Every structure is written in structure tokens, then in C-alpha cells.
Amino acid sequence: MSLLKRLIPFLLLDEDRLVKTVGFSSPKYIGDPINAIKLFNDLGADEIVVLNINRNRSQNPLPYEMIHEICSEAFMPIAYGGGISSVDQMKELFRTGIEKVVVNSSFYSNPSLIPEAVKIFGSQSIVGSIDVKKTLFGGYNVMSQSGQKKVDLSLLEVITRFQESGVGEIIIQDIGKEGSLSGMNLELLKTVAPVCKVPLVFSSGLSSFEEAKAILRIFDVNALAAGSLFVYYGPKKAVLINYPNETEMRQIQGLND
């Protein structure tokens, strides 16, 4: 029995509120994080990633109290990311009940952080996250600092370096597709899937669960992540926490095929 394919809600945390962005900007209020977790418990989400997108996150200590509340409330594993820059922070996060930590910008400013963390906590606990932005010429720039800063390495080079650093899985987000509900960037997925030796979590733009099922069937991707799809419903984007039920999940995972 190999790993089940996963559908992972990405929840964006801004202090004590959940928000949803489009293209990494214009955050809209979604609701209370603890309420959302409770709902995802009832709906049976298998795993959740909480990303702290607060602008001042690098100046402040991590919101451990909120994270503790989230972990205590959650009946599924929680991964946390957003401004993580030290092994001490990771230690505290694991102690608080976080299952995996997600590292993005710190990887570029401190390349030894992840190898050190992997040695202490094990690769299965460390996730590398890569944000990309399509260029005018059809290629991709890798971005850091919530899409503010361009990284001077090619996307494939970044993936390779993350893998060499020992991460247990890799997340890829397409900034241009984020929050769009317009369908995932399959051209990008086609490029990165063959290169990823560790489980790949592909994100951004997922429009429906039907699309998820098709993508999981066709591409060699371990998991699909989404924000809008799990927190919005309908053409007017009403806030509604939702997740496929057991039967629907089996369908999406291709277990009944």
C-alpha cells in the first residue's frame, strides 16, 4: 500500500484571523481560525497547512498561543509555515503539536537551516515551499518574502537545492494563479513533477474537486493544495468551509477506479 493522494487546505493566518488573498495580495477576512479548524474536523480534512502571512511576522515571535490552540483543537495533523528562520522556533513548534514545519524565504538567506533541521527533526518533518511567478516571456521566476523578492536561481535549480537539503516534501505555489479558482497551471505542473524526487504538493488555482481528481489521475503529484476552494462557495464567493466527504474523497483519490 503506497501513500494515499492528498487534498490539503491551505489556511492563511493574519494574527488572529483567517484571510484569503488573490495573487498574494488583497487579503479578505474569512473567519476565526479555531472555528475553521473545528469545521474541518467535522468535515474530515486529512491534513491542514497553516501559513502565517502577517506582514510583521519576522519582527515578532511566532504566535505560539494561537498555534497551540489550533493544534489542541485539530483532529488532524497540522503543518505550519511563515517566517520560520531558526531551529529553536521549529523545536517550539513541534513541542506545541505541529506535525511539519514549512520553510520558504529562510532557505535562500540561510541555506544551512534546513540541513541542520533535518538532522535534528528528520526530513519527514521539514517541508520546502517554493513560490513562482510567470514572467512575460513564459518562464518562471522564483520569489521569496511573500512574492516581494526575486530569487536569482532558476526554478529547477531551486527544486534541486531544496531536495539536496533533505526536505521531506515540496510545495509549489503559482502566485499568478493563487486565489483565482481558474484552474491549476498544468504547464507548470508538467515541468516540475518529473523533477521532484520527494512528494510534491502542487497548489494554486484549483477550481473544483473534479479537476483535482483528473489531475491526480494524470500527473505524478502526491497532493494538491487549495485555499479558495475550501473556504469559498458559489460564484459570489460566499465564505463556506467545505471539504469532500468520505465517498467523494475515495472518488478523488481514485480508490474506486
Added chain:
Amino acid sequence: MHQILIVDYGSGNIGSIKNMLNKIGAPSIFATDPAEADSTFVGGIILPGVGSFDHAVTRLQASGWIAKIKEIAASDRYPILGICLGMQLLLNSSEEGNLPGLGIIPGTVTRFPDIEGFKVPHMGWNFVNKSRKNILSDDFAGSEKYYFVHSYFAKTDSADHTFLECKYGDINFAAGISNNRVHGVQFHPEKSHRYGYKLLKAFAESI
């Protein structure tokens, strides 16, 4: 009204266990002192566990929990549920360490081999199969899955003591073990939403 005592020996996030029991409506308390297990209000014990075998055994030995749990099991005073490492501690020994386990359920713990395509630790959701009848899995429909995180797997000496099995790669291992009213599960029910809830509810009702 009987409470479930959750052994607190510094083994990580036990908040989720209490929260799930709260949701079930089963009152619970954390306890660091084994003397609390003698209270007439206690009707069951949960032994959680995260980290390494010897480290856990040392802590439990030092605090007096090893003796207390053995005593409760021997007298069949009330049910016990070991979770993850807590389950492995119920067995005789583990490849992970040198110290003996509680030996309440005969069996051993072995490390997963490194096989291409099956990374260690076994981390993620996986399905379990019923291999024996058990009070904790009575109403399982056959599609139950649970969240696992472990590098070592258990096998009981007698097949009669394994009631749930799981497969990772070529390895069939014990996901649920039981001897009388002493039970253990390799997975984390407190991180397995509705499936974990069902199992913990059955445990609470067995008190």
C-alpha cells in the same frame, strides 16, 4: 462518573487526546503522579507516547508509572489504551532500545527496512484491516483509515493479540493490539478525525 486518566510524562501534545475525549463527552484528566490512578473516579487509562523507546521507559520507570500500569493490567482493574509509542511500550521489547517494555502483551518492535518507494518513517494516512474481533473495532465498516507516524512496527507473538493490521510496502504490521482489557493502537486516533473519534468513543464506552 468515571474519568479517563491520560498519563502525562512529557510525551508531547496530549491536548488533542483530551479534546477528542471532550467531544465524545468522556471526562478526562492529565496525571503525572501514578497515585492518581488509584482514585475511585478513574475508570481507564490512556498511555500516549512520542519519541524513543528507552527514553520513554526511563521516564515512566522513574515516575513510578511502569509499576502502576503493570499492577492495573495484572488486576484487570480497568481498561488501558496505549497510543503510538504507548502501544509499543506494552510489548516485551523494541529494536529501538535496550530497556524492556511493560511486557503486558507478548511481542516485539522492529524497525521498518529502507525500501525504495517506502520511506521511513511511515508517515501519513493508511487503511487498517480487522483481523480479530475487538470491542474497539466492533462497528468498523472496513474503510477505516488512520494517521500513522512511526519508524518502528510491532508484531505480537500470538495472532490472537492483534485485532487490526496495516500494510506498508511488504510489511504487514500490528496496528491494533489487545490482551483482555489492555489495548494499543499504532496510529494516532487524536489526529484521525472521525475514525479516531469512533475508536476513542468505543474505548470510553468500554469503561
